[in-house]
Amino acid sequence: MVTILKTGTTEEQKKMLIRWFEDQGLRVNEYMDGDQVVLGLIGDTSRIDVEMLELLDIVDRVVLIEEPFKKANRKFHPEDSMITIGGTDSTEATIGAGHFAVIAGPCSVETEDQIIEVAQAVKAAGATMLRGGAFKPRTSPYDFQGLKAEGLKLLLEAKKATGLPIVTEIMNQDHLDLFCDVDVIQVGARNMQNFELLKELGHCDKPILLKRGLANTIKELLMSAEYIMSGGNENVILCERGIRTFETYTRNTLDLSVIPVLHDLTHLPVVVDPSHATGHANLVEPMAMAATAGGADGLMIEVHNNPPMALCDGAQSLTPKQFEETMERVRKIREVVK
Amino acid sequence: MVTILKTGTTEEQKKMLIRWFEDQGLRVNEYMDGDQVVLGLIGDTSRIDVEMLELLDIVDRVVLIEEPFKKANRKFHPEDSMITIGGTDSTEATIGAGHFAVIAGPCSVETEDQIIEVAQAVKAAGATMLRGGAFKPRTSPYDFQGLKAEGLKLLLEAKKATGLPIVTEIMNQDHLDLFCDVDVIQVGARNMQNFELLKELGHCDKPILLKRGLANTIKELLMSAEYIMSGGNENVILCERGIRTFETYTRNTLDLSVIPVLHDLTHLPVVVDPSHATGHANLVEPMAMAATAGGADGLMIEVHNNPPMALCDGAQSLTPKQFEETMERVRKIREVVK
């Protein structure tokens, strides 16, 4: 950690700060850069609260050198993590360390027929997990909020029918009891920094799929993973699903460079969700292929069997048939990459 | 609501969609713009799920004309809302409809002496409410998370000592019982779209201070207010505290144009927090003055009495003395504005 003091810091102020650092067990390497004092701190700086330090009027900036995440840090865990999902009441899916997973299914669970039909279709096309929203985060309180507990039941029916492990989103730690038979618990982008929820999931024994928030940096994503891991649950799957930028043509801007960046920084597997990121069905296949070529450990794709609002053929987000074609091309890309 | 269909939509697809709209009780005004069909929808479109509609392959875009927020909408509530805080076990503070409120206090509650001393100082300088963090959202699980329940107790001591109503952040709906004697419950930026928390606060009888999320639009802020209001609690105070942009010199980018924009769109009062937005003590006064001149209904300012980490004089964020000077200048600006 490097602490850069402001021009005009008095000798006495500097000395008090150095003494305080030394009291924390750190050695201080001091020198001048122009008219600013630079303090190189040597030792275990993990107990220093950087935000507090930056509040000091005499501190210009603090530069971190070691990353503040530990459990998620590849430096301390050089091997890729491999996470195994399901296996007792479902087939087994594996992700990470060379294993590729495809999570597919509808945005929302609607009816038993719908979810079972989609589950069968995506399984046939090669998906290894079934997704489906039961609790739905919606911007407006007046929009459909999902079938909730009933939706979870229908997902479990689909699991029974197909054997696919299921992935679904939690929005409230008080609902955890309902998620007993869920295979992977998803934390949505809007809850990526709902620290109370993350802490609770740290005490849980299920893999967590953690989506990057719309305005969250790569490092914040890793710190949120760290919240879960530091509670004891080290089975975290990271998911890029687009960030918010000035561009409005796509719903969000899919940031695929996070794949190799995350692979550098952490041993955790990285999944990409091109459906939510782009918001356009015709962009899903090219972005699924790009994510695969860029080294993603898995994909999360929305597939609908019946058109929304029972409208007409061809009006769907991504049909099972389109998904099947996408899967074929993804498999070929995967051959090149692995 | 205007629905624009894609080039290449078949006559049959268009008819099915029009029939579906008519089934929802809407009249449809159809015409061509170049080679695209434009459908103007007349009637109560509030039950239409826009995100679902946009999922349809034949739909290019949906343009909303009426705003989807109702309880928060100035159109249906032309008078400014005035919110009265405290009054039984504290002095009364009023905000909105011409009443200006100043909420001041430390980032975190640390000790009884600290919080009472700051409370007395900010009261003397003209603050009408005391802020202080007991539950602290922190990016890192390894950083100080606040004194929690103990911090709430200390805040109540400060309220008893000074009479100032207190404002403090909630992070978990399960903690609501602890907030019985809190006067205003704050929802932090990271929880602005924690819909489960918002719903719970909708059933509560205390004013809510709702902070804008780092990547949330003005309309999303209003939809989150709507979550609280639609549950029955109409005492919502909106708070701008900076958004995330490419600029890194300031911690966030304070977006002061939201003040007049929100005053156009809603009757709810608008508070500005220049401390969190800028992250630099020397920017707080000019931005507090700018916010006041721009028409804010109140300010939220961090004030520390003792230097962080007991370091040295003059190393503090904003001292009670600096706060007093800022308040004097803010009062003069306020004279011009009101």
Next chain:
Amino acid sequence: MVTILKTGTTEEQKKMLIRWFEDQGLRVNEYMDGDQVVLGLIGDTSRIDVEMLELLDIVDRVVLIEEPFKKANRKFHPEDSMITIGGTDSTEATIGAGHFAVIAGPCSVETEDQIIEVAQAVKAAGATMLRGGAFKPRTSPYDFQGLKAEGLKLLLEAKKATGLPIVTEIMNQDHLDLFCDVDVIQVGARNMQNFELLKELGHCDKPILLKRGLANTIKELLMSAEYIMSGGNENVILCERGIRTFETYTRNTLDLSVIPVLHDLTHLPVVVDPSHATGHANLVEPMAMAATAGGADGLMIEVHNNPPMALCDGAQSLTPKQFEETMERVRKIREVVK
């Protein structure tokens, strides 16, 4: 084009506006949406100045339906454009309509040996064009601004030695004479909306490589292409090179979803530059592969033969050897995609 009027517009104001539209030869489809008037405009709206229209106090919003770009619009030119580069004093390179091009070379031209050596290496690895900066846009006036005219001469030497067509950046329309023997003229991100430069390039007979600005939307990129094309030069190659977002880990955020989006909107070829976008050598290969899998028509990659500042082996951006490996993997991905 749809024009939505504000609540409170008087009958007379509305009539004056409708009359004005009719004077422009448009038919007006008028209806109410709640308490707002919606005017659907039918006919050739291309002469309407939307920014001026939005300045009107009675106008809430204007929604464009037809895209304002014409020459670049796929609607009016459904076939992919194929652009052929060089061929008289160099080998021929082709891009677009199924042809894939790879532009490689150093950031800056430094010496004759350097540029010829890199040119030979990238040619051997499969590059079809040579890039190299002679005029360098630099944030600071005190940084190296390139070898300028001398750099162009060295590039031409490298072309003579290898036969590779050359691509290099122009920063000033007054330098056009110096670019006579350049094969593709590049417009850098910072000049994407230097409209005077674009107009001048519209009268030139060379292909233009137009880089997307750091904060420019996809539609603005197309409007800048339109500036060049409307002057008569229809050989425009679009280039994604990252946009500016809140994320600071990578230099910019590479937005690969623009590839399929641009392929939908325009017939022009799309190239991706992963070197500038990411700013990290180890991210170049995965992003080059991702861009190829996402359907890019070409890549632009920085390759250095000697370490910057003559330091030490292995300290280079992307060495010819690394480039060769990347090219091999890109070719395999390309097999799957085409």
Next chain:
Amino acid sequence: MVTILKTGTTEEQKKMLIRWFEDQGLRVNEYMDGDQVVLGLIGDTSRIDVEMLELLDIVDRVVLIEEPFKKANRKFHPEDSMITIGGTDSTEATIGAGHFAVIAGPCSVETEDQIIEVAQAVKAAGATMLRGGAFKPRTSPYDFQGLKAEGLKLLLEAKKATGLPIVTEIMNQDHLDLFCDVDVIQVGARNMQNFELLKELGHCDKPILLKRGLANTIKELLMSAEYIMSGGNENVILCERGIRTFETYTRNTLDLSVIPVLHDLTHLPVVVDPSHATGHANLVEPMAMAATAGGADGLMIEVHNNPPMALCDGAQSLTPKQFEETMERVRKIREVVK
């Protein structure tokens, strides 16, 4: 300057880099932070090309301590700059060092009557300079590009009629001859990093109003000022006019915190343009007041005398009457601030 090396850098690589730094006349303070080498560089680092240094594979990050701008830097020029405009063929306007300037006028110069009428109105209301666009940067090549040379003539007529110095935008260095009698030359946001134009303006003896680019940081703005100042022209006025963010309600996001930040970093005066930033007439007054309260040295406001497209009364951007009222309130705020 601090250079942080990557984990895994060999002893030999480190030594070569240190030797290179020493060859540049720098002393190197080396220590370990965890497993990374930190090199503190002492001496004149201004000749080090940071971007080149960061290209080195062994370099993790470079942290600048001294700012790379010199002429614009308050450190080397502690007194506020005061810039005097006009005075021979016009009245004198002063900005900076406690002097407040108001630049007002229409977006585009349209007719002699229009520009003279607006000039008289804004002068009467207290404006000290007249603005008006003759050369207009437009996103679309099909939109009105301004009256060009003819527009400049009309502006000079308005100057003759009212005595107000004039401010107008240049888009092409080849037009400089036409700007002989212009008092302040404006560089628009899209040209903030048109370095060739900036260099040319550095050899000119007129004050330059430099607008911040839509995606440019505060430091980049200062580096662009440095381009002009290092050429010999030190009369640069900085202008904040909104940056591009995810928020779409306002045209851009006005970043008022730049006022005190720029006042810290530089001695140059800072002007705010609330008209372009917000894009809504009703937001101009509150943001003009906020900018003034935040310490701006001047304002730039669009005022129209006749409604755009000759439509109807009350449909204008900001009428002379509204401007007069805004000026009155701004003057009162100014009383408090100065």
